[in-house]
Amino acid sequence: MPELPEVETTVRYLRERLLGDVIVGAQVRWARSIDRPKARKFCRAVKGMNITAVERRGKFIVISLSQVQQSFAYLLGHLRMSGSMDVIDGGSPLSKHDRVILRFGSGKELRFNDPRKFGRFYLVHDMLEVVGKLGPEPFDRALGPRRFHSELTKKRCRLKPLLLNQEFLAGVGNIYADECLWRSQLHPNRLSCSLRFDEAKLLLRELRRVLKEAIRANGTDAGDGVVENGTYEPRVYGRTGEACHRCGELIRRIVVGQRGTHYCPSCQKLRRTIKAQRNHE
DNA sequence: CAAACTCCCTGTTAGC
């Protein structure tokens, strides 16, 4: 599943190939892949648009567009579960799950491939219409340990669902939520309001470290038929029953907030000490 | 406010 590192990888890939190119045509093979406007209007409106920037906001791909008479300014894309983007020279046969194709003046084609059909494009004037409610970027300079701790403690949620909440923090998905909790030795069910300052500080640092490491590796290989060639190796995610890299205990899978969650029962204790445990019993 | 549920989808997999 594409999360921040995978989207960042995709954005860099697209930027390198599409910057300055002009969209000359669009084909939509699954109408609901276009969230807004309606597919017909979308195809008409993107024609003649020039790609002036390709950036990322959370898990959204943000493409800035310019045209002589401006009616739309941003093309946003979200890969959701199984989406991926490919830029090819054009003309080659379509593959089964290609949902949207953009043709460019250079002859290149952007192909949006999405087996599960959850991914979406948004063509809008104001990108805040789509990404306006997102929380801060994990790498936002304004997000320091102090503010992170205060945001964490003013909520009363379990850590895992809170990290996945895009209005709390933008870009974290199931894999990297599990990974940063393991690295910080925090239990996914731990209440956010119970975190000490040093624990919040550690969590933020480990989250940034794991995201950086994954970006450097071009993300994680989905292995799910999704075209991705990242080499980041998760330490807990998808390693149920295997040995913890820190202590050797077997990694366990539980469900937290309707999401599969992987953690080490020995390194990530809910309660910190035996004494604290007794006090609760 | 927090959490659970439902829906959207299809490839994969467990079970028969």
Place this chain on the structure above:
DNA sequence: TGCTAACAGGGAGTTT
């Protein structure tokens, strides 16, 4: 071998 049913999962919306 071949079939069916359960399942995963991001996010929006609804209900508890």
